[in-house]
Amino acid sequence: MSKLQELATAVENGKSKLVPGLVEEALAEGNSPIDVLNKGMIDAMGVVGEKFKNNEIFVPEMLVAARAMKKGVEVLKPHLAGESSTTIGKVVIGTVAGDLHDIGKNLVALMIESAGFEVNDLGVDVPVEKFVEAAESDPEVSIVAVSALLTTTMPAMRDTVAALNKSPARSRFKVMVGGAPITQEFCDEIGADAYTADAASAAQVAKSFVS
Ligand code: B1M
Numbered sequence: 710m711s712k713l714q715e716l717a718t719a720v721e722n723g724k725s726k727l728v729p730g731l732v733e734e735a736l737a738e739g740n741s742p743i744d745v746l747n748k749g750m751i752d753a754m755g756v757v758g759e760k761f762k763n764n765e766i767f768v769p770e771m772l773v774a775a776r777a778m779k780k781g782v783e784v785l786k787p788h789l790a791g792e793s794s795t796t797i798g799k800v801v802i803g804t805v806a807g808d809l810h811d812i813g814k815n816l817v818a819l820m821i822e823s824a825g826f827e828v829n830d831l832g833v834d835v836p837v838e839k840f841v842e843a844a845e846s847d848p849e850v851s852i853v854a855v856s857a858l859l860t861t862t863m864p865a866m867r868d869t870v871a872a873l874n875k876s877p878a879r880s881r882f883k884v885m886v887g888g889a890p891i892t893q894e895f896c897d898e899i900g901a902d903a904y905t906a907d908a909a910s911a912a913q914v915a916k917s918f919v920s
């Protein structure tokens with residue numbers, strides 16, 4: 710079994726103590742940080758999600774897998790993050806109200822930060838008003854990034870973007886959306902400025918907005 714497969718199995722099984730070491734070993738073997746992230750951890754979470762959908766595992770197992778992935782991301786962080794000394798803009802980010810999923814949002818925050826932005830991470834289950842307040846109260850905010858992982862919280866994303874669109878400060882910032890159930894079509898429908906499918910492209914698009 711390759712190191713990446715070993716890592717994926719450990720993430721799937723929620724082996725938090727094994728995962729950091731396996732990330733180090735996979736990197737030492739010459740795997741790129743992006744491959745370690747995608748093939749060793751994100752794919753594993755896909756398998757976890759499938760098993761949950763098929764009633765083979767339940768919420769506690771999803772939770773331990775998420776914890777294991779977070780441990781792995783901590784080790785991977787310095788390898789994913791670029792060196793950037795100057796700040797190119799400020800980004801407010803959060804997961805919408807009612808939604809507790811934060812791994813994808815944290816990766817987006819990490820990649821955006823490594824692209825040179827200062828990030829104000831509002832966390833998970835963020836009420837509409839908190840997004841609006843964070844965007845309006847800081848005149849340096851140029852992007853508001855909104856994440857949702859559940860089909861049931863897509864309406865909260867719609868409400869968040871609608872409230873941001875009504876803000877008197879709207880011309881100062883762009884609104885980016887993403888998360889597994891989100892599509893370009895939904896982005897257009899709710900009036901956000903950009904949809905991206907993953908963290909790396911979110912960082913690229915964010916950069917394009919300020920350049
Ligand atoms: Co939940 N969950 N979960 N879960 N969970 C999913 C999302 C699900 C698809 C599993 C399934 O059924 N197959 C399903 C949603 C179904 C649906 O809505 N259609 C689901 C469900 C149903 C639930 C509960 C309702 C279960 C229950 O209680 N019965 C419950 C809801 C709780 C709540 O939020 N209110 C729940 C709870 C949980 C845990 C708390 C146990 C845990 C989350 C822990 C945590 O995040 N701290 C959890 C987990 C781990 C998952 C899965 C297995 C993995 C999610 C993940 O971290 N993926 C997930 C299945 C899956 O995703 N295949 C599942 C890895 C992560 C890197 O990917 O977050 O997609 P992702 O982020 C990607 C992109 O989406 C994108 O970039 C990232 C990668 O580069 N992206 C953006 C994300 N945000 C972006 C923003 C952007 C741009 C890109 O711009 C702003």
